[in-house]
Amino acid sequence: xxxxxxxxxxxxxxxxxxxxxxxxxxxxxxxxxxxxxxxxxxxxxxxxxxxxxxxxxxxxxxxxxxxxxxxxxxxxxxxxxxxxxxxxxxxxxxxxxxxxxxxxxxxxxxxxxxxxxxxxxxxxxxxxxxxxxxxxxxxxxxxxxxxxxxxxxxxxxxxxxxxxxxxxxxxxxxxxxxxxxxxxxxxxxxxxxxxxxxxxxxxxxxxxxxxxxxxxxxxxxxxxxxxxxxxxxxxxxxxxxxxxxxxxxxxxxxxxxxxxxxxxxxxxxxxxxx
Numbered sequence: 393x394x395x396x397x398x399x400x401x402x403x404x405x406x407x408x409x410x411x412x413x414x415x416x417x418x419x420x421x422x423x424x425x426x427x428x429x430x431x432x433x434x435x436x437x438x439x440x441x442x443x444x445x446x447x448x449x450x451x452x453x454x455x456x457x458x459x460x461x462x463x464x465x466x467x468x469x470x471x472x473x474x475x476x477x478x479x480x481x482x483x484x485x486x487x488x489x490x491x492x493x494x495x496x497x498x499x500x501x502x503x504x505x506x507x508x509x510x511x512x513x514x515x516x517x518x519x520x521x522x523x524x525x526x527x528x529x530x531x532x533x534x535x536x537x538x539x540x541x542x543x544x545x546x547x548x549x550x551x552x553x554x555x556x557x558x559x560x561x562x563x564x565x566x567x568x569x570x571x572x573x574x575x576x577x578x579x580x581x582x583x584x585x586x587x588x589x590x591x592x593x594x595x596x597x598x599x600x601x602x603x604x605x606x607x608x609x610x611x612x613x614x615x616x617x618x619x620x621x622x623x624x625x626x627x628x629x630x631x632x633x634x635x636x637x638x639x640x641x642x643x644x645x646x647x648x649x650x651x652x653x654x655x656x657x658x659x660x661x662x663x664x665x666x
Contacts, residue, residue, distance in 0.1 A: 440594050441552040442468050464502060464552055473498040473545070482540035488532060496531040497538040500524065501545025513546050559590045563634065572629045577622070584620040585627040588613070589634025601635055 442465040477494050478485050488494060504523065508516045520542065521535050528538065563586040567579045592609055599605065609631060613624045620627065 439551065440555050440591065441465060441472070441548065442591065464506070464549055466499065466502060469498065469502055469545070469548070470495065472548075477541070480541070480544065482544075484537070488537075493531045493533050494538075494541050496527065496529050497524075497533060497541035498545040500527045500538075501542040502549050503527070504542070505546040505549040513543055555590065555594070556587055559586060559634070563637075570633070572633075574626075577626070581620050581622050582627075582630040584616065584618040585622060585630030586634040588616055588627075589631040589637075592631070593635045601632060 473494070474490050477483050477490050477498070483494060500520075500523070504516065504520050505513075508520075513520075521539075524535050524538060524542070531538065533541075560583060563583070564579050567573070567582065573582065588609065592605065596605060606628070610624050610628070613627060613631075617627065622630070
């Protein structure tokens with residue numbers, strides 16, 4: 393194992409090494425992440441993450457860059473991995489722990505996925521490996537030990553972005569057919585509601601819509617509505633539509649984890665629209 397004597401700047405860009413870059417999980421996690429943390433309380437451990445910045449209404453698949461780090465809630469991702477990392481076959485919990493070692497690898501995986509946009513992990517790995525020496529901070533993991541955790545976080549972010557992108561297309565294509573939208577309401581108003589319903593269904597799995605779920609969603613709508621003009625009374629029908637739609641009912645993986653398996657294809661398990 394490599395002995396590290398120097399102190400690393402955790403805020404450096406993981407690719408270029410430039411100081412002062414935005415660290416995933418800091419700043420945004422403490423501010424914008426606070427809005428996302430309350431959404432679907434107690435259900436942060438589902439198969440997809442939460443988009444922040446403009447709530448679940450933020451546009452997925454936009455241009456990559458520094459600001460993209462604000463689009464998946466790093467606070468929720470940190471809690472997901474804190475609870476999940478010991479279940480992964482690649483982790484060595486006898487010698488390493490989450491806070492001191494693996495947390496940095498999962499943060500880095502999310503960060504480089506957002507910086508590299510649509511590039512494949514394998515195509516980017518040389519740069520990612522080099523960046524790990526700057527991003528690891530005090531983690532004791534060498535690249536060979538950190539690689540699978542970084543890759544795991546990368547593909548979880550892929551699942552999140554692809555899910556919202558494909559659900560956007562699905563609900564936009566059928567919006568003209570719905571009977572509940574008023575003349576002055578558009579797909580831009582309902583998109584956050586649809587995303588909220590998709591997120592809820594992914595998190596709650598096979599649990600049917602009931603008063604308890606509706607109350608949770610109602611309580612967090614103001615923090616999750618993004619740019620939507622809809623009050624909960626108007627948004628509810630869109631949320632429920634997405635929650636009960638064939639799209640979420642039949643295309644949701646419910647965290648079957650095929651894309652967490654390093655031998656599986658990168659796109660396996662991502663929501664699909666036929």
